[in-house]
Amino acid sequence: MVAKIGIGPDSWGVWFPDEPGQVQWQDFLDQVVAAGYEWIEAGPFGYLPTDPTVIRDELNSRGLNIIATTVMDGHLENPDDWPRIEKRTLEAGEFGASMDAKYLVLIDDVYLDLHSGERICSSALENDSWNRLIDSVNRVATITKEKFGIPLTIHPNAETHIETESHLELILEQTDPDLVSLCVDTGHLAYTGGDPVSFIRNHHNRVSYLHLKDIDGQILEDVRTNNLPMVRATEMGVFREPPGGLVDFKELADVLNDIGYGGWATVEQDMYKPALDVPFAIAKRTREYLKEVGMG
Structure with a gap:
């Protein structure tokens, strides 16, 4: 079996719904098609038009489909953030259901500011805070399943409270497998x-779902040595196109074949404010490379 390969706005440096200098959504869709993709993630809520009729026509005219919508709108352990998280879950869930999305991706908010790299809150959670995080995950999962029939999948993200393998293992231990996947x-x-x-x-x-990107090992070593935030690391190119980085994509393709994975995998070449002529070539090369290694 092979994965169904998509790509997201992140591969064009889109981190926010609206930011000066980032690629216009129409150009993003056109370049996705030209690079050989048929599936996309919606990206930050509001980057693509949220009117289902408008975006459906735009997608259909290009032969594109949406894999997932994303919620990254608050610290999951913070009760004060819950109203905002719930509101965005309802918005993204309704939009995703109207687009026949396969997943809603939940990402905890960052503890270092995405613009400045300055600290927002502690990088570690005490037990009570972690338990509140788990409760929020379960609440979001219940909303997405009961209201929209969309599975929730948890995304580990550097500089959030769900970022390491140990965090993910705790998520697996403490959540219902019928509600929460990774x-x-x-x-x-x-x-x-x-x-x-x-x-x-x-x-x-x-x-249930994959995001595909590689890591430049030398840049990562420099980032760790100098204790740099992820926004600086991204500007330096720590997230690189495959192959040649720390992730063995040929081995990954073998593993996916062994386990019979036939789900979706989205290319996410994290960049921040790249030159507008850079992302397309990377997206096209990555699509061809994934075909070469038998991933999809």
């Missing part, structure tokens, strides 16, 4: 010291 991001897991290929092999029964 979206393993190969780059973010490697960035935080994990082995994404082994993790997928060992926990494949709870892995």
Whole structure:
């Protein structure tokens, strides 16, 4: 079996719904098609038009489909953030259901500011705070399933409270497998010291979705040596296109074949404010490379 390969706005440096200098959504869709993809993630809620009629016509005219919507709108352990998280879950869930999305991806908010790299809150949670995080995950999962019939998948992200293999293992232990699965991001897991290929092999029964990116090992070493935030690391190119980085994509393709993975995998070449002529070439090369290694 092979994965169904998509790509997201993140591969064009889109981190926010609206930011000066980022690629216009129409150009993003056109370049996705030209690079050889048929599936996309919606990206930050509001980047693509949220009127289902408008975006459906735009997608249909290009032969594109949406894999997932994303919620990354608050710290899951913070009760004060819950109203915002719930509101965005309802918005993203309704939009995803109207687009026949396969997943809703939940990401905890960052503890270092995405613009400045300055600290927002502690990087570690006490037991009570972690338990509140788990409660929020379960509440979001219940909403997405009961209201929209969309599975929830948890995405590990560097500089959040769900970033390491140990965090993901706790998520697996403390959540209902009928409600919560994992979206393993190969780059973010490697960035935080994990082995994404082994993790997928060992926990494949709870892995429903993948984000694909590679890591430049030398840049990562410099980032760790100098204690740099992820926004600076991204500007330096720590997230790189495959192959040649820390993630063995040929081994990953073998593992996916061994476990019979036939789900979706989204290319996410994390960049921040790249030159507008850079992302397309990377997206096209990555699509061809994934075909070469038999991933999809």
